[in-house]
Amino acid sequence: MADKNKVAEQYYAPPPDLGKWEGFKIFLWNSETGQFLGRTGSSWAKILLFYLIFYLILVGFFAAMLTIFYQTLDSKMPKWQMxxxxxxxxxxxxxxxxxxxxxxxxxxxxxxxxxxxxxxxxxxxxxxxxxxxxxxxxxxxxxxxxxxxxxxxxxxxxxxxxxxxxxxxxxxxxxxxxxxxxxxxxxxxxxxxxxxxxxxxxxxxxxxxxxxxxxxxxxxxxxxxxxxxxxxxxxxxxxxxxxxxxxxxxxxxxxxxxxxxxxxxxxxxxxxxxxxxxxxxxxxxxxxxxxxxxxxxxxxxxxxxxxxxxxxxxxxxxxxxxxx
Incomplete structure (x- = not known):
């Protein structure tokens, strides 16, 4: 009965002591976790999608502002004269x-x-x-x-x-x-x-x-x-x-x-x-x-x-x- 209620002890092994070159190789590609440059494929997809949408919105905003601005100009005549x-x-x-x-x-x-x-x-x-x-x-x-x-x-x-x-x-x-x-x-x-x-x-x-x-x-x-x-x-x-x-x-x-x-x-x-x-x-x-x-x-x-x-x-x- 006592053995059943005994909490199993857990041990955590320290990370392996890797050299600079080995650590850099694992950072580039970790075969165990499937991470590339510290991120998994799904993580990279999410962040790239976020920035794609973000910059598309920025480009669209400035394009709209420039379009409105150019509507106020005349290529042949200055807006402010004399x-x-x-x-x-x-x-x-x-x-x-x-x-x-x-x-x-x-x-x-x-x-x-x-x-x-x-x-x-x-x-x-x-x-x-x-x-x-x-x-x-x-x-x-x-x-x-x-x-x-x-x-x-x-x-x-x-x-x-x-x-x-x-x-x-x-x-x-x-x-x-x-x-x-x-x-x-x-x-x-x-x-x-x-x-x-x-x-x-x-x-x-x-x-x-x-x-x-x-x-x-x-x-x-x-x-x-x-x-x-x-x-x-x-x-x-x-x-x-x-x-x-x-x-x-x-x-x-x-x-x-x-x-x-x-x-x-x-x-x-x-x-x-x-x-x-x-x-x-x-x-x-x-x-x-x-x-x-x-x-x-x-x-x-x-x-x-x-x-x-x-x-x-x-x-x-x-x-x-x-x-x-």
């Missing part, structure tokens, strides 16, 4: 050729040696690359996308069609042409100006002699006086001057080709395919050589506001032509 946008409604000026930003990110210096063909070719190549978008034929002789929408425009042109945009004929920039290497070899370089794009912005030009700004250059005032009352006066005017008295003395005569500004018929920019920003080639005929010249170019319109320190409505660059 004052409501980050760039505002005050266009700035850009210039080409831009210096090599790999050497100095903030550099705005155009420096070259007029008697060095390699130096001249370097800057001419930069302008060539920039003007490729203004050509109607690409490097493979195929038509540039959107080129079929470009039509000749003038101050007397009729209204454009739904897809039409005004062409910018780069053949009218003599002597600032590729064949002439943009006059760099003659120590009278050309710098191209363009007005930065702002969607749906329309200029309010100074098209008569009334209310001209006091700080507008006298030669530009005289030019506006000559075209006052004509359709050609509906232009965003540009002027380039030396920033300091010494720069004014060194800059020399300046020409604006083919005209002294950006005609109003190029605006507004509405993201039509083939649209090109109008250009003005500024020819610095005889800048003093061997001297660094600080130059500031401004855009003039009643709805373009100028601020030198914030570079609003203007652009700054330096020019240095060397003959040695």
């Amino acid at each position: 004052d409501a946008s980050l760039i505002g409604n005050n266009p700035g000026l850009g210039f080409r050729p831009m210096p090599d930003t790999d050497a100095a990110v903030e550099s705005t210096l155009i420096y070259y040696k007029a008697n060095d063909k390699g130096s001249v070719l370097k800057w001419a190549t930069v302008i060539d690359d920039f003007l490729k978008q203004y050509q109607k034929k690409g490097s493979g002789s195929g038509e540039v996308p959107g080129a079929e929408n470009r039509v000749p425009c003038s101050a007397n042109s009729a209204a454009l069609g739904e897809k039409q945009v005004c062409d910018v004929p780069i053949d009218d920039f003599h002597p600032c042409t590729p064949a002439n290497q943009y006059n760099y070899e003659e120590a009278g370089p050309c710098v191209f100006l363009k007005l930065n794009k702002i969607f749906n912005w329309t200029p309010n030009p100074y098209n008569n002699t009334e209310d001209l700004p006091a700080n507008m250059p006298d030669d530009l005032k005289q030019h506006i006086k000559l075209v006052s009352g004509k359709k050609e006066a509906n232009t965003v005017w540009v002027s380039c001057e030396g920033e300091n008295p010494a720069d004014v003395e060194n800059i020399g005569p300046v020409q604006y080709i083919p005209r002294r500004g950006f005609p109003s018929y190029y605006y507004p920019f509405t993201n039509k395919e083939g649209y090109l920003s109008p250009l003005v080639a500024v020819l610095f005929e005889k800048p003093r050589t061997g001297v660094l010249i600080n130059i500031e170019c401004k855009a003039w319109a009643k709805n373009i506001f100028y601020d030198r320190y914030e570079r609003r409505g203007s652009v700054h660059f330096e020019l240095m032509v060397d003959r040695s």
